[in-house]
Amino acid sequence: MYIREKIEEQIKEIMANALNKSVEEGVLSIETMPDLFLEMPREKEHGEYSTNVAMQLPRQTKKSPRFIAETLVGYMETEGSYIDAIEIAGPGFINFKLKKTWQYSALKDIAVLKENYGRSDKNKGKTFNMEFISANPTGPMHMGNARGGAIGDILAAVAGWTGYEVTREFYINDAGNQIVKFGDSLDVRYRQLLGETVDFPKDGYQGDDITEHMKDFIGLKGDQYLTLESDARKKILVEYALEKNLTQIKKDLETYGIYYDVWFSEQSLYDSGAIESTLELLKKGGYAFEEDGAVWFKATSFGSDKDDVLIRANGIPTYFMADIAYHMDKFLNRKFDRCINVWGADHHGHVARLKGALTAVGVNAGQFDVVIMQLVRLLRNGEVARMSKRQGKAIALTDLIDEVGVDATRFFFNLRSPDSHFDFDLDLAIEESSDNPVFYVQYAHARICSIIRQMEEEVDKTVPLDYTRLTEKEEFHLLETLSLFPNEILIAEERLDPSRITRYTIELASAFHSFYNACHVRIEDPILMKARVALIEGTQQVIQNSLGILGVSAPERM
Template identity: 80%
Template sequence: MYIREKINEQIKEITAGALNKSLASGAFAIETMPNIFLEIPREKGHGDYSTNIAMQLPKQTRKSPRFIAETLMANMDTAGSYVESVEIAGPGFINFKLKKSWHYAVLEEIAEMKKDYGRSQKNKGKAFNLEFISANPTGPMHMGNARGGAIGDILAAVADWTGYEVTREFYINDAGNQIVKFGDSLDARYRQLFGEDIPFPEDGYQGDDITEHVKNFIAENGDVHRSLESDERKKILIDYALNKNLTQIKSDLAAYGIHYDVWFSEQSLYDSGAIEETIARLKEGGFTYEQDGALWFKSTSFGSEKDDVIIRANGLPTYFMGDIAYHVNKYITRGFDRCINVWGADHHGHVARLKGALTAVGINADEFDVVLMQLVRLIRNGEVTRMSKRKGKAIALTDLIDEVGVDATRFFFNLRSPDSHFDFDLDLAMEQSSDNPVFYVQYAHARICSIIRQMAEELDNTVALDPERLTEKEELNLLEILSLFSDEILMAEDKLDPSRITHYAIDLASAFHSFYNACHVRVEDKSLMKARVALIEATQQVIENALSILGISAPERM
């Protein structure tokens, strides 16, 4: 248990004890015991922790919050705890100020846990599936995939640090209308390259990659497929091009630092009979009906404004039906406890109906969440820019990585919460200055490594480490921020917001730079020097841990 957890428990026990004493004395009476919530005040003047317990009880006690707070404070026993003093603020907030001694436990924790500092076992034994990107395999990766990749991969890392057994998953959309259109486009180019005067499908894929695939196919196979029926040739062309695209997608994502545990084929749902089995589940529950030759799901039974078609009049399942079967596979077939999807904001309307369908088949929809990701604009010289080196409308992921590098790309995409629109400043991402947040954090790490190298021979190993030599406000502030790392990871997992880790890394780097500017590490006092070296070593370790969650390098030299 981390020192913050111990303090949290202590204060809750002190508060609960005071409440019980107040009730026993007859100062007031309540029927239901409230939950005790603590928060860390933004302003130092309000103490280290605060509770609004007195604000929760007036209705039950028929007493004012101020009276309740004063009664509780009078009955508090803080002996043997980290609490130094208690005071009341405003209408009845109870603020706790801590003894300085708690700070020094942080150094011991980091020194002991090292690369595992920040990890918790909160979700141990639970299986977690995070599906993200799931780009259409009919073309190359683009900008939307880039942000979704950074968000999803870091959320998966955060979940792992909270104890989950994590599976990163890519859902391959290799069935449905887009694959039919893909095959039509490939076959049209194939016939055109052999001189046939035929029109290209109006809604076909017109990117250069389609032509390149067909040219490569012909170079490898000649004209042996010209005599085949069109449908048979389309299937061969689709299999060939999809394999090439998936190979390229895997390569692009590996360059981006993303590696999946599962590549799940949508087509496998059809081949395995999972679609039919899921339809049977819905019918058995009475959640379907037939109308106009189609099969409908009663989405309105679960709060949606309209019902949804799951089997078209032509007998083909809709994308929604495939999605229901896919999530049945996740929860029921494979047994995941919790599933998170990272989708574009345009999928907002799909969330409620899918949750309804999961409820209909007996799945706890509270264990399913969707992170809706807003769009990003690329900015250069203060103006929106298009950066693609390829022809077409999409900005390629590989172009962005080539321009600014993997570290900056992943860091910048998580500077804002997923639900926030974001302007990606290309000039800033490449700037080597403190204005560039990723450079700022990495430079803090490299600076610490440099100090430690330079001082390796100056430390006196006969001098015992005395953390209590750290008394300056910058030293204590740095220790406080180090102590928050585990809490930030838990909060990032709970809120599904990986930007909390990015902001934490920036705050920690800022606290280190403030310490470095105010406190010399190389001093004549050997005991103080040893304590300060231990402090920056701890800081170096936690920056490294935070950057590892972000999938970003922690350079030792810059």
């Protein structure tokens, strides 16, 4: 248990004891004990923790919040605790100020746990499925996938740090209308390249990659499939191009630092009979009905304003039908304890109806969540950037990585919470200055490594390591920031917000730079020097750990 967990547990126990004693002695009349919540005040002068428990009790006690707060504080026994002082603020907030010595415990934990500092067993024994990107394999990876890739991969890492057994999964949309359109596009381009005069589909895929695939295919196979029946030829062309595309997608994602455990084929749901069995389950439960030749899901039974088509009148299942079968497979067949998807903002309306359908087939929809991701604008010189070398209107993921590098790409895409719009400044991402947040953090790490190398022979190993010699406000601020890391991981996982780790890493780098500017490490006092070296070694380790979660390198020299 980390120091902040110990402190929070201790304060809550003190609060609970005070509540119980006030009730036992008849000062307060409480029928239902309130939940005890602690928060960290924004203003440091208010202490390290605060509670609004007194605000929750006026209705029960028939007393004012201020009276309740004063009563509870009077019953709080803090001897031998981390608490230095308790103050009441405003109408009844109770603020807890801690003894300074608690902050040294974080440094001790880091020294012992090293690369594991920040990990917890909160979700040990549970399984976690992180499905993200899941782009149509009908073309190369593009900018629309880049942010989702960073968000999903970092959320998966965060989940792993909280104890989950994590599976990263890519859902391959290799069935349905988009594959039909893909096959039509390949077929026409194949025939055109072999001399036939045939019009290209109006809604077909017109990227250069379609032409290149068919040129390569003709180079390998010639015109031997030209006389083949159309559907059979399209099937062959699609299989060839999909394999090429998936190989390139995997390569691009690995360049981006993303490695999947499972590549799940949508087509496998059809081949295995999962679509049919899921449909039968919905019918059996009374949640599917036929109308106008189509089969519908009773979405209105789960709060939707309209029902949704599962099987079209032409007999072809909708994407929604496949999605139900796919998520049912995750929960009922593969038995994941928690499943998270990263979707674009245009899928927002799909969340509630899918949760309703999962409930209909017996899944606890509370175990399923969707991170809705807003779009990002790429800017260069203050204007929207046009970067693509190959994809026409689409900006390729590889173009972005070529431009600013993997580190900046992943870091910048997580500067804001997933549901926030933001502008990705390409000029700033490659700027070597403190204005560039990823450079700022990496430079802090490299600077610490440099100091440690230079002072390796100067630290007197015979003197004791005394953390209590760290007494400057910048030292305490850095210690306090280091202590926050385990909490930030837990909160990021609970709120599905990986940007908390990015922001924390920037705050830690800032705390280090402030310390470095105010406190010399190379000094004549050998005991204080040793303590300060230990402090920056702990900082170096936590920056490395946090950058590791982000999938960003921690350079030792810059």
